[in-house]
Amino acid sequence: MEKFDFSKLENRTNTMSAKWDKRKEIFNNENVLPLWVADSDWQTAPAVKESLLKRAEEGIFGYSFADQSVEEAVLNWLQKRFNLEIKKDWLIFDTGVVPAINFTLKTICKEDDAVIIQPPVYRPFFLAVKNNNCQLIKNELINKDGYYQMDLNDLENQIETAKAQGKNVRAMIFCSPHNPVGRVWEKSELLKLLRLLKKEDIYLLSDEIHSDLVYPGIKHQPVLKLLLAGEEFKEYRQKVISYMAASKTFNIAGLHTSYTIIESKELRAAYNAAKDGFGTGNSPFGLIGLKTAYNKGEEWLQAQLKYLKGNYDFLKEFLAAEIPQMKLIKAEGTYLAWLDCSQLGFETDAELIEFMNQKAEVGLNPGRWFGDAGSMYMRLNLACPRQRLEKGLTRIKNAVENL
Ligand SMILES: Cc1ncc(COP(=O)(O)O)c(C=O)c1O
Incomplete structure (x- = not known):
């Protein structure tokens, strides 16, 4: 018996779970097996659960803030996992x-x-771009034989074209590791990107929420770590903002807590001013969950990563043997699987979605949710007991056979 059990079929219905209790509303079918939104179907690490129970016992849930013990937990985690040294003042x-x-x-x-x-x-x-009345520049990733890559030539061309048209190209929102394609970007790719953004003087917003979810043997490189090495990016670092959380890693997304890392004192002050008045205080549960996960969750995380890799391999083998028309994109991290469904024979995304929701009865994220570049893809969340994953895949297989 393993120390941590990821195979237990937890019942999540009637728990106000977005993943399970909104099936009728989202998929127009309450019988779909939900393999969509990015949360996991297992309990958080035992230490995290225990700390939350203990906090609940106190019975007082007033306004809270991240004290030094939370800051230290974050600094230690970044040090331990990524060899990344930051100052506690940089944390928001x-x-x-x-x-x-x-x-x-x-x-x-x-x-x-x-x-x-x-x-x-x-x-x-x-x-986020729309909310802020900004214009969008889409630098699409390229699927090269089932493995995605960045197209930095296109990026440079688009920046130059936009500038020639008089546009102010201000920022890039970067996803690292990437949701949904599962890439964990390599150091060499990141450096090329960083050099280009530095040359063009563009702010980098690096969303690293999935940074702990990488498959064995793969290493996530926080952009900040590369920027802090040596003098090359000393000035450019002032234009970089990183975002991380324990939420995906430890299945505590419902506790709504993350942290933002900004080295520049001026930018930090401006950021805090922009937040002022929006009621952005943290919940005590979120802060305690984050702190305990980072202080006591490492062993659980390792076990989870091993289980997730097992699910990924299971999915890969199942598709190759049973549904070869559906192609799994090669992933190095996240617990999300990006599936190329273009060979299933549907003419439109609407047909593909209808098929998954009503015929196969599985709840996946339609590729189009991720932009036009996701047309004819589906995203499947692997963070569930293998038995549940197998059930979902068997449903798809049977429905494909009946096509
Ligand atoms: C890349 C990425 N960023 C952010 C989020 C959500 O972050 P939060 O719940 O902290 O707002 C997700 C959730 O799936 C995600 O995949």
Whole structure:
């Protein structure tokens, strides 16, 4: 018996779970097996649960803030996992990465400034640009034989073209590791990107919420770590904002806590000013969850990563043997699987979605949710007991056979 059990079939219905209890509303079918939104179907680390129970026992839940013990937990975690040394003053605690990205654009952009993203990508990036009345530049990733890459030539061309048109290309929202394509960017790719952004003087908003979720043997490189090495990026670092959280890693996304790292004192002050009045205080549960996860969750995380890799390998083998028309994109991290469904024979995304929701009865994220570049793809969340994953895949297989 393993110390941590990721195979237990937890019942999440009637728990106000967005993943399970909104099936009728989202998929128009309450019987779908939900393999969509990025949270996991298992309990958080036992130490985290225990600390939350203990805090609940106190019975007082007033306004809270991240004290030194939370800051130290974050600094130690970044040191231990990524060999990344930052100062505690650089930390700002937020209620989530999505609001933090929105506040950052609010801080640095004026109306009509251009902001770059790399579709197919997490939909709230598109929305953050729109919310701030900015223009979108889409530097699409390229699927090269089932493995995605950045197209930096296209990026440079688009920046130059936009500038020639008089646009102010202000920022890029970067996803690292990348949701949904599962890339954990390599140091050499990151350095090329950083040099280009530095040359063009463009702010970098680096969403690293999935940084702990990498498969064995793969290493996540926080952009900040590369920027802090040597003198090359000393000035450019002042234009870089990183976002991290324990939320995906430890399945505590509902506790709404993340942290934003900003080295520049001026930018930090401007960011805090942009947040002022929006009621962005943290919940005591979120702060305690984060602190305990980082102080006591390492062993659980290692076990989880091993289980996730097992699920990824299972999915890969299942598709190759049973549904070869569906192609799994090679992933190095996140617990999300990006599936190329273009060979299933559907003419439109609407047909593909209808098939998954009503015929196969599985709830996946349609690729189009990640932009037009996601057309004819589906995203599947692997963070569930293998038995549940197998059930979902068997449903798809049977439905494909009946096509
Ligand atoms: C890349 C990325 N950023 C941000 C989030 C959500 O962050 P939060 O819940 O902290 O706002 C997700 C959730 O799936 C994500 O995949």
